[in-house]
Amino acid sequence: MASIHREVLLNAPLRDVWDALCDIGALHTRLVPGFVVDTKLEDSARVVTFGNGSVVRELIIDVDHEHHRVCWSALSAQLTHHNASFQLFAATASTTRGVWIADLLPHEAAAPMAAMIEAGLAAMQANFSQAGAQTQSS
Numbered sequence: 001m002a003s004i005h006r007e008v009l010l011n012a013p014l015r016d017v018w019d020a021l022c023d024i025g026a027l028h029t030r031l032v033p034g035f036v037v038d039t040k041l042e043d044s045a046r047v048v049t050f051g052n053g054s055v056v057r058e059l060i061i062d063v064d065h066e067h068h069r070v071c072w073s074a075l076s077a078q079l080t081h082h083n084a085s086f087q088l089f090a091a092t093a094s095t096t097r098g099v100w101i102a103d104l105l106p107h108e109a110a111a112p113m114a115a116m117i118e119a120g121l122a123a124m125q126a127n128f129s130q131a132g133a134q135t136q137s138s
Contacts, residue, residue, distance in 0.1 A: 002110035004102045006117050007099050008098045009096075011129045012128040016096075026039060027046075045059045069085055084100065085101050
C-alpha cells in the first residue's frame with residue numbers, strides 16, 4: 001500500500017484553519033478555493049469537484065474537534081483503497097502546521113495522488129496567506 005505524508009505551514013492561527021477545515025461542505029470557498037471548485041454534502045459523504053474537472057465522492061469518517069483532524073475515504077474507479085486524514089497543530093500563536101496523510105492502492109496511483117495533495121496544500125497555503133494579509137491590512 002502506498003502511503004503519502006505531506007506537511008504545510010499555514011499563516012493563520014489554529015482556530016481559523018480548524019474553522020475552515022471542519023466545515024466539510026465548504027472546501028471550495030473556505031479551505032482550498034480553486035483547487036476545489038464545488039463541494040456538495042450527501043448523507044455522510046461529500047461530492048468534491050476539483051479544478052481539473054474530476055469529481056470524487058468522499059465518505060466522511062470522522063471530524064475530531066478535540067484533535068483538529070478530519071478523516072475521509074475517497075470512492076473512485078481508479079482506487080481500490082483510499083483513506084486520508086488532515087490534522088492541524090499550532091506551530092505558533094499565528095501559524096498552523098497541517099499534516100495530510102493518504103493511504104491508497106494501487107501503488108501506481110501514488111504519484112498522481114501526491115501531485116494532487118501538493119496542489120491542494122499549495123492552494124491552502126495561498127488561501128491562508130491571502131487571509132492573513134487581509135487581516136493585517138484591516
